Amino acid sequence: MSLLRTASRQLAPSRQPFIRAGAVAAQQPWNRGYATEKKIGGFGGQKQANGKYLVSLIEGDGIGPEISQSIKDIYAAADVPIEWEPVDVNPILKDGKTAIPDAAIESIKRNLVALKGPLATPIGKGHVSLNLTLRRTFNLFANVRPCKSIAGYKTPYDGVDTVLIRENTEGEYSGIEHHVVDGVVQSIKLITRAASERVLRYAFQYAESIGKKKVRVVHKATIMKQSDGLFLDLGLELSKQFPNIQFDSELLDNTCLNIVTDPTPYNDKVLVMPNLYGDILSDMCAGLIGGLGLTPSGNIGDECSIFEAVHGSAPDIQGKALANPTALLFSSIMMLQHMGLNEHAAKIQKAAFDTLAQGKYLTGDLGGKAKTHEYAGAIIDNLK
């Protein structure tokens, strides 16, 4: 009897198909692992001859241009070694499918990094979400959402400082749905070794890079024994390669209850999870610290990464100088950290936190009266 068959006998029945299919599937792309030393999702960009990095800037729709202007002003005042390359991502239809214009793809592929304002999803024009299209075009496999309380701005919880990392390419969002018979539909949750290992490895590396001591997988492997079971097993397997990081896991429902009861025990952790759990839990955590208007995010890909605020284009306040640029500014700070420009990131972050804590120039959504440019001006004053 082969070793493979002996092993499969000892496993719970629910795990057996993986082992039986293992010999053949091991060679397939969805099963390929990543080399141990490989830095996942790192930034490989180079400075230009003038000493500056080129960064693609998608200003976006609605309030996008207004909040982008604030970022440009703050960056100019802070002498950040960046030149912005404006990029138009107005969608085109290619062979009946939504696509990003070639010039935009080339810009992001050349610069390897982009900052993105909110994009309005066109309704009824046959387009799918542009955000989804960007994610697919650049294979942005990890969505990183830091969740940190802001001193001076009273929110439901104080002292929150955790990070959520969501697998961004498959799981419940694989888009495989079937109409089986009348009244019965089936939606397939796809979990692959390759995509899971990639995001898990990124989570361990990210924890190391920001000095968090623990990585926790959030899952429902008690119910989805094979799909979440694979994700969880891979987390455990990979943890052996990161001896300085403690690894553990928690059921999604317990995480939800525990984090709204007291989020502070999560401050030493990076939480990593399959797609849908990450979608829901990261918005829930944004609620702990004052909502989506203050929440930054990074979409990390193998080569290119795109940083964006998680709020939308806010058409109701467009052109009125009422928009709050904080979420886009914090996303750009994540971008600077990703690019290794840590000193500039720290300087701008401190100026923004100081401005928020002083509370004198807050925008309307935070209870203040300042216009977008007045708030940005106060941050610039605090840079000095």
Ligand SMILES: NC(=O)c1ccc[n+]([C@@H]2O[C@H](COP(=O)([O-])OP(=O)(O)OC[C@H]3O[C@@H](n4cnc5c(N)ncnc54)[C@H](O)[C@@H]3O)[C@@H](O)[C@H]2O)c1
């Ligand atoms: N990442 C993205 O690009 C993204 C995300 C969400 C929604 N959208 C798109 O944005 C459009 C509008 O969506 P929506 O109205 O549901 O959500 P929204 O986030 O644009 O607005 C919700 C509410 O929050 C306010 N708000 C949002 N951002 C703000 C900011 N920076 N400063 C002050 N107030 C702010 C708005 O005025 C509005 O009252 C839609 O087309 C949607 O598809 C894009």
